[in-house]
Amino acid sequence: MLSLLVSFGIVTLVSAQGAIPCGTPSVQPITTRIVGGVESAPNSWPYVVLVVDDLGYIAGSATIMNEHVLVTSAQHFEGPGYSIFDVDITHWRVYAGEHNIRIKDPNEHYYHISRVILHPAYNYTSLENDIALIITKETMELNDHVRFVCLPDSSHQYTVGQTCYLPGWGSTVASGNEEVLNQVDLPILSDDICQRHWPDFLPATEVCAGYENGTKDFCADDIGSPLLCKDQNGQWYIQGIASSGGNCKLHDEPGVFEDVSQYSDWVKKTMKDANYPYHP
The missing domain is CATH 2.40.10.10 (Trypsin-like serine proteases)
Incomplete structure (x- = not known):
């Protein structure tokens, strides 16, 4: 578990920019296919x-x-x-x-x-x-x-195979810089894949995403991180919340996310x- 260098002094701020559309970053995220996690572009999430x-x-x-x-x-x-x-x-x-x-x-x-x-x-x-x-x-x-971020409703679904992204400060298992915000691309998987790995998987309220072949996963310090999916309108929605999964050192099992749309x-x-x- 990493510790944080704390900066002191309470800052109370009020936005002066008015309405800002949800899910629209000023810096576009890195969305090229990658092996393992990669450092995110600052301010892209x-x-x-x-x-x-x-x-x-x-x-x-x-x-x-x-x-x-x-x-x-x-x-x-x-x-x-x-x-x-x-x-x-x-x-x-x-x-x-x-x-x-x-x-x-x-x-x-x-x-x-x-x-x-x-x-x-x-x-x-x-x-x-x-x-x-x-x-x-x-x-x-x-x-x-x-x-x-944009909040999906119950009709706002994503298809199996669509690539979404998880940004977080969790362990990189010595594969990258743990001091920066990293991101990993995770495809939406069919429910039956997670049910094979996790008998207690709940398809009504959970989303299955990730890999079975030992390439990418999230770790304990990523719990609570969002699974962000880009809509056709260009806005980013929080489709899932990282909840549980396998051993991120092995990264050979998919992750389980709470389905925020539900x-x-x-x-x-x-x-x-x-x-x-x-x-x-």
């Missing part, structure tokens, strides 16, 4: 934030829904032996505009967590409904380096109830 726990260690990633709300994996905050009631979230931080964790990036700002809302049916044993919303204390500034109604209602409604 402006929706992805680094989640750091109260000890300064990387917990994983989250994705920006609006100036106060992020979506991520519920297992960051509740699992075997720990509960959301035991986690002191006031000392956790989320870093937006981040790229290299070892330096203070020019567009980087951190924000404190005000509260975390777990899906009411989340089961940490089976990882069913492994989704949560983070509410930030300060307002995140939206700009060329920090933007919100949770869009819950996300929208929860954001509205928190007084931070989603506006695409």
